[in-house]
Amino acid sequence: MSNLEIKNLNVSINGTQILKDFSLTVPKGEVHAIMGPNGTGKSTLAKALAGHEDYEITGGEVFLDGEQIVGKEPDEISRAGLFMAFQYPSEIPGVTIANFIRAALTARLEEGETFKAPAFYKELYEKMDLLKIDRSFTSRSVNEGFSGGEKKRCEILQMAMLKPGYAVLDETDSGLDIDALKVVADGVNQMRGPELGVLLITHYQRLLNYIVPDKVHVMFDGRIVQSGGPELAEKLEAEGYDWVKEAAPAGAGA
Amino acid sequence: MSSTQDLKPDTQPDLNIERDVGNFHYDTQYEFDAGVGLTEQTIDYISDVKGEDAWVRQFRKKALKTFLDKPLPTHWASKDLENIDYEKIRYYLSKGQRPSRSWDEVPDEVKQTFERLGIPEKERAYLAGVEAQFDSEASYSNMKEDLAEQGVIFVGSTEGLKEHPELFKKWFGKVIPIGDNKFSALNSAVFSGGSFIYVPPGVKVKQPLQAYFRINAENFGQFERTLIIADEGAEVTYMEGCTAPTFETSTLHSAVVELVALKGAKIQYITVQNWSANVFNLVTKRGLAMDGAEIKWIDCNIGSRLTMKYPGVIMRGPGARGEVLSIALAHDGQHQDTGAKMIHAADHTTSNITSKSISIGQGRSTYRGIVSIPRQLKGCKNNTECDALLINTNSRTDTYPAITVRGNQSTVQHEASVSKVSAEQIFYMMQRGLPEDEAMSLAVNGFVNDLIREFPMEYSVELKRLIDLEMEGSVG
Numbered sequence: 229m230s231n232l233e234i235k236n237l238n239v240s241i242n243g244t245q246i247l248k249d250f251s252l253t254v255p256k257g258e259v260h261a262i263m264g265p266n267g268t269g270k271s272t273l274a275k276a277l278a279g280h281e282d283y284e285i286t287g288g289e290v291f292l293d294g295e296q297i298v299g300k301e302p303d304e305i306s307r308a309g310l311f312m313a314f315q316y317p318s319e320i321p322g323v324t325i326a327n328f329i330r331a332a333l334t335a336r337l338e339e340g341e342t343f344k345a346p347a348f349y350k351e352l353y354e355k356m357d358l359l360k361i362d363r364s365f366t367s368r369s370v371n372e373g374f375s376g377g378e379k380k381r382c383e384i385l386q387m388a389m390l391k392p393g394y395a396v397l398d399e400t401d402s403g404l405d406i407d408a409l410k411v412v413a414d415g416v417n418q419m420r421g422p423e424l425g426v427l428l429i430t431h432y433q434r435l436l437n438y439i440v441p442d443k444v445h446v447m448f449d450g451r452i453v454q455s456g457g458p459e460l461a462e463k464l465e466a467e468g469y470d471w472v473k474e475a476a477p478a479g480a481g482a
Numbered sequence: 483m484s485s486t487q488d489l490k491p492d493t494q495p496d497l498n499i500e501r502d503v504g505n506f507h508y509d510t511q512y513e514f515d516a517g518v519g520l521t522e523q524t525i526d527y528i529s530d531v532k533g534e535d536a537w538v539r540q541f542r543k544k545a546l547k548t549f550l551d552k553p554l555p556t557h558w559a560s561k562d563l564e565n566i567d568y569e570k571i572r573y574y575l576s577k578g579q580r581p582s583r584s585w586d587e588v589p590d591e592v593k594q595t596f597e598r599l600g601i602p603e604k605e606r607a608y609l610a611g612v613e614a615q616f617d618s619e620a621s622y623s624n625m626k627e628d629l630a631e632q633g634v635i636f637v638g639s640t641e642g643l644k645e646h647p648e649l650f651k652k653w654f655g656k657v658i659p660i661g662d663n664k665f666s667a668l669n670s671a672v673f674s675g676g677s678f679i680y681v682p683p684g685v686k687v688k689q690p691l692q693a694y695f696r697i698n699a700e701n702f703g704q705f706e707r708t709l710i711i712a713d714e715g716a717e718v719t720y721m722e723g724c725t726a727p728t729f730e731t732s733t734l735h736s737a738v739v740e741l742v743a744l745k746g747a748k749i750q751y752i753t754v755q756n757w758s759a760n761v762f763n764l765v766t767k768r769g770l771a772m773d774g775a776e777i778k779w780i781d782c783n784i785g786s787r788l789t790m791k792y793p794g795v796i797m798r799g800p801g802a803r804g805e806v807l808s809i810a811l812a813h814d815g816q817h818q819d820t821g822a823k824m825i826h827a828a829d830h831t832t833s834n835i836t837s838k839s840i841s842i843g844q845g846r847s848t849y850r851g852i853v854s855i856p857r858q859l860k861g862c863k864n865n866t867e868c869d870a871l872l873i874n875t876n877s878r879t880d881t882y883p884a885i886t887v888r889g890n891q892s893t894v895q896h897e898a899s900v901s902k903v904s905a906e907q908i909f910y911m912m913q914r915g916l917p918e919d920e921a922m923s924l925a926v927n928g929f930v931n932d933l934i935r936e937f938p939m940e941y942s943v944e945l946k947r948l949i950d951l952e953m954e955g956s957v958g
Contacts, residue, residue: 278913281905302912303921311913318910322928331924332914369928386914 237288264447311392377408413438516574545670642678676706712747741769757786773799794823797831812845841877860891
């Protein structure tokens with residue numbers, strides 16, 4: 229049961245249903261992409277999985293390696309192994325990236341365990357080198373005054389340090405120029421492996437040129453309407469989303 | 483600009499606050515006790531016990547009259563002041579012991595207090611230079627030998643006035659006159675304890691002088707009096723920190739701190755206060771900076787029922803500099819009314835005010851400041867920055883900056899901001915695995931981080947810990 233299993237998930241925001249019996253399974257070790265037009269519920273899926281209180285789960289289940297995470301607090305879900313890279317990461321004035329990651333790691337310590345600062349900094353610098361992040365970055369406040377590319381690299385850096393079992397990347401490619409996109413994709417590719425399952429949420433196919441997914445799912449009106457291999461992304465790129473809307477089951481997208 | 487009309491009268495009924503921070507109390511036998519209430523007999527009692535000179539007794543009696551004559555400043559300040567019952571306060575308590583001279587002589591109870599304050603074992607030796615106030619009298623005072631060799635005098639107020647009048651009488655009550663305000667008058671009438679420090683010309687005291695003190699008796703007001711004189715070119719840093727036990731009824735703390743920095747001298751005065759939620763903390767602090775001298779107040783106020791404190795610097799000599807860095811944290815039922823006063827009285831004087839306040843729950847923080855630059859002065863500068871952080875939607879903050887700048891030969895900058903910890907920020911941090919209260923704590927620590935860096939290491943650590951404790955249970 230090493231997978232992220234989403235079963236018949238129904239999610240509402242302010243009483244409006246956004247996700248409708250959404251089901252998807254991402255096995256650990258695989259990268260799945262979810263594509264779809266704007267307003268179809270992609271970001272809602274990410275926020276709901278992470279336990280955001282504004283996203284009301286009215287039905288369904290989510291299992292992380294068999295552990296039910298619906299109803300848990302966001303921090304519990306995080307420590308259970310689900311990481312979310314934000315489309316719009318928040319700024320935390322006065323809190324340095326190093327201290328922030330340190331606090332997040334400290335929150336994961338077992339009782340009796342102590343934080344090992346030298347090993348932490350060694351690893352942090354290694355990961356920063358991989359992501360082509362300047363050392364001076366560690367003393368900057370989290371996301372404060374960052375460019376779009378810096379924010380996304382900072383997200384991937386946190387992911388690399390926290391080593392989640394599963395990562396949901398919410399529109400990580402938005403606002404990135406091609407160089408930044410490559411750096412972020414490199415980072416994700418290096419973490420790719422049997423210990424990580426990735427759910428890549430994107431509107432554009434271009435990210436998938438750099439992170440080649442194992443599976444592609446097309447989402448429309450709160451559910452998945454088609455699944456396939458990487459070739460599905462290419463079809464979307466060539467033909468747009470119009471055919472998806474037409475192919476959607478009756479009643480969807482009314 | 484300043485407006486006081488919208489300050490509503492507010493009174494605080496019973497405070498129902500769970501509080502373990504600094505919540506400890508040791509039974510202490512008092513040898514001298516002036517009883518409750520305040521009359522001329524109280525003054526005589528204090529003066530007799532202390533064996534004071536006639537001029538000090540007269541000073542006290544004059545102050546008592548001023549105190550009784552002066553109205554409460556409730557026309558602009560909180561009406562909560564009217565809830566202080568002066569008849570129920572004990573104005574003087576003492577164990578009657580001479581200040582201890584070595585660590586071994588310090589009573590075990592006091593040592594326990596130090597332990598509760600979290601002073602590491604290693605630092606205890608370092609504390610040989612500490613003046614610690616346990617109730618009214620300095621119970622422990624021992625100057626490091628090198629300090630004494632340099633001619634630095636570091637004693638309690640009683641000893642300072644008695645043994646070194648030639649040094650202290652000249653400035654005592656001069657920076658803050660008796661009649662400055664009702665509470666400076668009260669302090670002048672019944673003061674005991676505090677630190678008197680004189681640093682001779684050119685002497686730069688390397689290690690900070692510290693005083694830890696606390697209130698340890700119900701209904702016992704603490705009225706310590708501090709006077710620090712840095713002679714020409716001298717430099718000294720003084721640190722005070724307080725924790726107080728919780729009691730059923732209100733406790734009044736009303737200190738007076740006067741600083742005198744003569745030509746080219748530097749004084750830095752650091753305070754970290756963590757009063758329990760029933761304490762009225764009404765303190766007058768002011769420094770006088772002569773030619774090229776520098777006075778810096780670093781002030782952190784956590785806790786208390788009502789704190790009113792506006793450290794000030796009078797820049798009397800050309801080129802003098804004044805600075806106030808202040809952090810205030812107000813919890814439910816607490817009101818931090820703090821700020822700064824910068825009085826420019828010579829050319830090319832510079833002042834800087836940085837104030838950060840945090841309001842949690844129904845806590846209220848107020849910034850109140852005065853910057854005065856008269857018309858004839860030139861080349862004066864002031865920079866004021868006030869930032870407020872609100873944790874909950876029902877938290878409250880107010881800013882009353884009064885900046886009086888006449889003429890056009892000086893520059894003044896004022897910036898103020900109010901921000902709130904957003905739900906999205908908290909969600910972001912929680913998504914990284916931080917529990918909600920830790921996330922909140924981190925956001926608050928981030929808000930004050932640049933100011934906390936100005937504190938000495940051991941204080942910044944203690945401060946972060948205090949903020950963490952204050953944030954526990956503030957969410958959800």
